[in-house]
Amino acid sequence: MKLWKAIGIFLSLLVSANSYAALTDNGVFTTDTNSQLDWLDLSATAGQSYNSALATLDPAEGWRYATNTEIESIFLSLFIGYSDTNSDGTSSSVNSLSSSTQNSDVIRFLDLFGITFATFGVSESLGYYLDENGILRVMGAQYNSWDNNSTVFGLSFSGGFVADRADGMGTFLVRSSVVPEPGSIALLGIGILSLFRIKNRKME
Numbered sequence: 001m002k003l004w005k006a007i008g009i010f011l012s013l014l015v016s017a018n019s020y021a022a023l024t025d026n027g028v029f030t031t032d033t034n035s036q037l038d039w040l041d042l043s044a045t046a047g048q049s050y051n052s053a054l055a056t057l058d059p060a061e062g063w064r065y066a067t068n069t070e071i072e073s074i075f076l077s078l079f080i081g082y083s084d085t086n087s088d089g090t091s092s093s094v095n096s097l098s099s100s101t102q103n104s105d106v107i108r109f110l111d112l113f114g115i116t117f118a119t120f121g122v123s124e125s126l127g128y129y130l131d132e133n134g135i136l137r138v139m140g141a142q143y144n145s146w147d148n149n150s151t152v153f154g155l156s157f158s159g160g161f162v163a164d165r166a167d168g169m170g171t172f173l174v175r176s177s178v179v180p181e182p183g184s185i186a187l188l189g190i191g192i193l194s195l196f197r198i199k200n201r202k203m204e
Contacts, residue, residue: 023078025111026038030113032177035070038175040175042169043170044114045171066173070174075154078112079102082152082155083155093148093150103149106142106150109140113127116169125142125170126138126139126168128169128170128172140152140154
């Protein structure tokens with residue numbers, strides 16, 4: 001292995017480890033490398049109550065309820081710069097100056113977290129969570145393909161959208177994920193370079 005190739009591998013690993021809020025879709029869950037959390041798809045708990053969301057999951061998998069702080073963090077990283085455009089703490093693309101951007105962000109959210117409810121061209125991905133006061137609320141998004149319009153729910157974290165439906169809802173669940181730390185990758189890089197030096201010495 002040439003020295004420059006080894007250095008290239010090391011640098012690419014280092015850059016990927018430090019990418020900010022990189023979200024990786026792993027099928028039934030999404031990994032946030034910034035917080036080092038896995039987020040279970042909302043579709044996996046769709047139709048279940050908040051209190052029973054963990055009942056059908058294997059405890060060994062390590063899933064738990066997401067905290068209010070974790071909800072805010074992931075949501076704001078997915079919808080950067082968003083603000084309420086409606087009094088109930090939602091944002092509608094028809095009221096937004098960047099409707100195409102919101103539609104794109106909402107579709108990405110639905111792809112990452114799964115569909116919890118769909119009918120007549122309307123797709124939703126909505127999840128329960130408890131706010132800082134222990135009130136059951138809903139966070140998520142909806143896309144209407146028939147008029148290319150989207151809505152983001154729950155932008156008002158201290159109030160607004162309170163859970164009032166029994167169907168079409170999942171629950172935000174997380175677990176710790178194993179993400180290579182920069183220190184570990186640095187050690188890997190040193191190892192690669194060391195192997196290169198040992199190989200060169202044998203050839204002398």
